[in-house]
Amino acid sequence: MMKYVPVVLLVMTLGLMSARDVAEGYQVGDVAMDFSLKNIDEGMVSLKDYSDKKGAIVIFTCNHCPYAKMYEQRIIELDKKYASMGYPVIAINPNDPTQEAEDSFEEMQKRAKEKGYTFPYLVDGTQEVAKTYGATRTPHVYLLKNDGGKFTVAYIGAIDDNHKDAKAVTKRYLEDAIQQLDAGKKVETNFTKAIGCTIKWK
Template structure:
């Protein structure tokens, strides 16, 4: 009887531990407060959300060098930054990939890509792959629109940039633009979550 009780307790502890692990690594949902980070930019300087004192929020995009989906969106990401940075919602791009698994996403090649494309936004390296699991990102690109509030940076939208990665001219719904436009007007985000379409994160 004593053995059965001990076995039951061990099973219960294991189940609770597994649940805690899943909950811890499930990532953010709309309404959650996103933690800040401090990551190295391609200019070798650390960048944190707290550095942007006058920002109203952020367009955090997990992206990378090698993924064809990420490449297809590069010009659109630059356009998002140019349009919304001056309105208080700058783009913060983060490369979540492990360069030992995907060498094309090394920090040196990030610097080259940023220069080649003329990135107007920080392009940060998630060294050790510590930040993307906290957010719950699974793809490149994967977007998190955050609104700065007294409670912190609240997640307002998660998902894709728009509804057509392969053909910008055929886009019907611009999810990120619609989300930020709504926030700037003090309105509810019309579509709060969509499925991120892209390459799986290489960790």
């Protein structure tokens, strides 16, 4: 009987894993949950703190991922450009730091200081926010629109079409979406995909 235990465990793990393969989380148009997450300054940040803004750019990102690193500077620039327009960046690190030491709270504080982050960099310790949103990789962007206090999802996906070279970008997926949203137009491309690092689930 005991010899079947590993097999049963394996099948159970497979079951759990394939459940995660099914596309869950938000779709464009859904109302995003509020959260209260710890920021690198030890304070708590919630979406309701942004109720006077037009929206927010929620980006699931982290320290260790090469793709996230390549977008660091672009995320800083996005905040500089769009925070004043009413769309500030909220960065959230969903990774389990026991799997990636580089993604620990202390390392997040260090990186934000080095790079001069102008936006909150939050810890999703329970990973509940990432799971509810349906984030799978870093970086993974959710552009939210403030609908009278309710934040609805307006765009999900990539920042642009060239991770390697910001100067060679031809399609600015996120910026186009923000501009269309701000102009009261329909967001034409409201969902894109990109290669990224898997979120390190607990």
